[in-house]
Amino acid sequence: MQGYNCIAVFDADAEKWLMCLREKDPYKGMLNLVGGKIEAGEAGIDAAYRELEEETGITDEDIRLSHLMDFSYPMDDCYVEVYVGKLNKHFKVHGEENKLIWTDLHRDFFDLKHYAGEGNIGHMLEHIKLHSAQLLGRVIK
Numbered sequence: 001m002q003g004y005n006c007i008a009v010f011d012a013d014a015e016k017w018l019m020c021l022r023e024k025d026p027y028k029g030m031l032n033l034v035g036g037k038i039e040a041g042e043a044g045i046d047a048a049y050r051e052l053e054e055e056t057g058i059t060d061e062d063i064r065l066s067h068l069m070d071f072s073y074p075m076d077d078c079y080v081e082v083y084v085g086k087l088n089k090h091f092k093v094h095g096e097e098n099k100l101i102w103t104d105l106h107r108d109f110f111d112l113k114h115y116a117g118e119g120n121i122g123h124m125l126e127h128i129k130l131h132s133a134q135l136l137g138r139v140i141k
Contacts, residue, residue, distance in 0.1 A: 003038035020098035027116035
């Protein structure tokens, strides 16, 4: 079963989160959270930090990730591990794979025409809100 990760990165003030505009399928032209494949034998958290650095320049010195949830897709023979973190300082992200965009949190992330993941991004944000004091150090409504 192939593993993937999805990483919800919040700015230092926990007012915006980082999204990427997908340049290739699946979800080409849609906004998504950053992430990628978990390599064989690689721990999920290690893969999350590796993908985060590759796609944004953010390292484990800039953010502490927490494992939030997993999605399992037996019919597609894959699973997705979801991680959340808030930057510990203001940071200029940079990436070459996809355009990176800081997005406010007051959008309809269940909109399947603009956001990847069949509504999963909206679900993830709602779950993050439930635990925002613990995950981000402030309550998000």
